[in-house]
Amino acid sequence: MLNKKNKTYYVCVFFFCLFVLFLYGPTFTIVLLSFQGPDGGLTFPLNGVSTYWFEELWRGGSVVDIGSAFKRSIILGVIVMVLTVLLSVSAGLAFRKKFWGSDTLFFATVASLIVPSIVLSLGVALQFRLLDDFTKWLGSTFDINYINEFFQTTLGMFTSGLGAQLTWTLPFGLLIMFAVFNRFDKSYEEAARDLGASPWKTFKEVVFPLIAPSIIGIALFGFTLSYDELARSSQVMGAGNTLPLELKGLTTTVTTPVIYALGTVTTFVSFSVIGISIACYIWLKRKKG
Amino acid sequence: MMKFLKLKPSVGLLSIPYSLIFIFFFFIPLILTFIISFWDYNEYSIIPDFIFENYSYIFKDCLNFKKDMCVTFKTYLSTFIFCFITWFFTLIIGFFVAYFLAFYVNSITWQIVLFLLCTIPFWTSNVIRMISWIPLLGRNGLVNDFLLSTGLVDAPQEWLLYSGFSIVLAFVHLYTLFMIVPIFNSMMRIDKSIIEAAYDNGANGLQILWNVIIPLCKPGIVIGSIFVITVVMGDFITIGIMGGQQIPSIGKIIYVEMSYLQLPAAAANAVILLALTLLIIWIMTKMIDIRKEL
Numbered sequence: 053m054l055n056k057k058n059k060t061y062y063v064c065v066f067f068f069c070l071f072v073l074f075l076y077g078p079t080f081t082i083v084l085l086s087f088q089g090p091d092g093g094l095t096f097p098l099n100g101v102s103t104y105w106f107e108e109l110w111r112g113g114s115v116v117d118i119g120s121a122f123k124r125s126i127i128l129g130v131i132v133m134v135l136t137v138l139l140s141v142s143a144g145l146a147f148r149k150k151f152w153g154s155d156t157l158f159f160a161t162v163a164s165l166i167v168p169s170i171v172l173s174l175g176v177a178l179q180f181r182l183l184d185d186f187t188k189w190l191g192s193t194f195d196i197n198y199i200n201e202f203f204q205t206t207l208g209m210f211t212s213g214l215g216a217q218l219t220w221t222l223p224f225g226l227l228i229m230f231a232v233f234n235r236f237d238k239s240y241e242e243a244a245r246d247l248g249a250s251p252w253k254t255f256k257e258v259v260f261p262l263i264a265p266s267i268i269g270i271a272l273f274g275f276t277l278s279y280d281e282l283a284r285s286s287q288v289m290g291a292g293n294t295l296p297l298e299l300k301g302l303t304t305t306v307t308t309p310v311i312y313a314l315g316t317v318t319t320f321v322s323f324s325v326i327g328i329s330i331a332c333y334i335w336l337k338r339k340k341g
Numbered sequence: 342m343m344k345f346l347k348l349k350p351s352v353g354l355l356s357i358p359y360s361l362i363f364i365f366f367f368f369i370p371l372i373l374t375f376i377i378s379f380w381d382y383n384e385y386s387i388i389p390d391f392i393f394e395n396y397s398y399i400f401k402d403c404l405n406f407k408k409d410m411c412v413t414f415k416t417y418l419s420t421f422i423f424c425f426i427t428w429f430f431t432l433i434i435g436f437f438v439a440y441f442l443a444f445y446v447n448s449i450t451w452q453i454v455l456f457l458l459c460t461i462p463f464w465t466s467n468v469i470r471m472i473s474w475i476p477l478l479g480r481n482g483l484v485n486d487f488l489l490s491t492g493l494v495d496a497p498q499e500w501l502l503y504s505g506f507s508i509v510l511a512f513v514h515l516y517t518l519f520m521i522v523p524i525f526n527s528m529m530r531i532d533k534s535i536i537e538a539a540y541d542n543g544a545n546g547l548q549i550l551w552n553v554i555i556p557l558c559k560p561g562i563v564i565g566s567i568f569v570i571t572v573v574m575g576d577f578i579t580i581g582i583m584g585g586q587q588i589p590s591i592g593k594i595i596y597v598e599m600s601y602l603q604l605p606a607a608a609a610n611a612v613i614l615l616a617l618t619l620l621i622i623w624i625m626t627k628m629i630d631i632r633k634e635l
Contacts, residue, residue, distance in 0.1 A: 060546060061445055065441070065445070067438075068455070071438055071517075074514065075458075075514070078470065078474050078476075078477060079462070079469065079470060081473060081477060081483075082476065085476055093481075094475060095479055095482050095483075096476060096482075096483060096486070139358050142356070143355065146352055146353050146356035147356065149352055149353065153356075154353070154356070157363065165568070166567060166618065166622060167367075167371070167571075167575075167615065167618070168571065168572075168615065168618060170577055170592045170596060170611070170614075171371070172367070174374060174604075174607055174608065174611050175370025175374040175611070178370065178377055179370045181387075219362070222362060222363075226359070272464065279466075280464075280465065280466040280467060283576075283578055296468055299468045303471075304586065312472075315469040318465075322464055322465040325464075326461055
């Protein structure tokens with residue numbers, strides 16, 4: 053059979069190892085190079101080992117205000133994560149039965165993953181631009197002082213930026229919920245109901261504990277995809293840039309290993325989040341079993 | 342049972358917040374993009390109108406076959422070529438990685454661990470994963486060092502970075518996962534007894550692969566292909582960074598027009614890009630029902 057350890061098996065193992073090396077090798081090199089000595093450049097060899105470039109990054113020398121971009125990205129990531137979990141779990145529950153518009157919503161979900169991000173980013177930017185024009189028109193027509201004096205734009209990280217990112221994270225959340233409920237054993241739930249539990253209580257005591265590990269997965273998608281999102285965010289963040297947007301700008305301007313140091317830091321954040329999520333997942337699974 | 346259904350018609354209402362996000366940040370923006378693609382504009386503002394100039398400008402000179410191919414067609418052609426090459430490599434690599442995971446890794450735990458190993462990079466920054474090729478492929482990078490020291494070449498190779506090659510490499514690096522996941526999913530649904538039956542009837546490994554596994558993986562292959570093709574079609578970041586900002590793409594046209602505030606022109610380009618993308622997907626989904634695959 054296929055699982056016999058013949059020649060093909062070893063070819064496959066070798067191929068898989070190459071693939072993993074291809075996946076992680078480059079990232080590993082920039083982590084290594086970020087510990088370059090102060091005289092080192094963007095490529096090998098390592099001129100000594102130091103944390104010089106991390107200190108440089110910390111001081112903010114030659115680099116735009118990375119600290120606040122980092123903070124903004126984390127805050128936005130957490131908000132996107134919470135909303136992704138809440139909205140996709142509740143929509144997932146709704147999708148267990150057909151409802152008015154369910155087909156359209158499913159279509160939108162899949163379409164949102166496939167629509168070119170630049171098109172969506174443009175669309176949201178246009179929408180908020182029109183909203184701005186409309187608000188200004190309101191201000192001048194009805195002589196609303198507040199608008200005339202203070203209003204600048206509706207475009208911003210927590211309005212258009214948040215919405216654009218949700219169109220990217222929510223589909224992953226809902227698809228995970230579909231996968232969960234397709235394999236879900238309904239008998240527990242029915243038992244709870246037969247014993248007189250209210251719908252809310254059935255959800256809280258029975259359904260939620262069963263789907264909790266998958267919710268960790270949704271949260272992981274929500275945070276990491278927002279934290280690294282670039283294409284959809286590119287036109288809609290308003291004044292304050294997120295970390296990936298700053299990073300993209302830096303690729304053309306920075307010529308020192310400070311960019312690798314930044315890469316190491318953000319990769320470290322991503323890996324920590326992934327690690328914590330996996331640990332939580334395993335813990336929840338164990339608890340259940 | 343019917344009575345029970347009637348008692349709680351409210352479950353569907355749980356989808357309202359989710360729906361609102363899609364109405365406000367998906368449907369309306371796309372409709373507005375379509376409308377504004379017919380508007381006029383000047384340096385400062387966009388002006389409501391109903392003109393076709395934004396479209397005719399895109400295809401200006403395109404119907405003059407005596408001259409060289411117009412810029413628009415050249416850009417589309419270049420993007421299609423990137424799509425095709427990336428699709429080809431992600432499919433081959435993705436298929437065999439999924440094949441290994443599904444059929445050669447026997448313990449579920451190892452399957453999960455190795456699958457996660459392939460997935461984790463997806464949750465890290467794309468930009469970082471792109472620039473991480475610089476120390477390898479650059480003029481003084483490891484690959485050039487190696488080639489020079491072994492005497493294979495006598496001058497540093499310039500085509501390794503900021504070229505079509507590095508763009509495809511980055512695409513394959515970033516998006517092979519989009520192939521692995523759906524194909525692996527399809528493979529895990531294959532009833533192992535079908536394969537055993539084929540084996541018992543004397544089929545060899547290659548015949549099983551070609552006549553049993555590949556046909557049964559078709560849905561996964563189609564879904565993965567849709568993802569990879571659409572993501573490359575609209576790309577402007579990878580082509581920008583890995584092409585050294587020198588190589589054009591459809592997404593980049595839109596991006597540049599937006600930075601000059603030529604929004605209706607950008608909208609017209611977006612509509613065409615979207616229409617093309619939908620056409621490709623429509624052709625591909627003719628083959629399968631996505632919803633069954635989850």
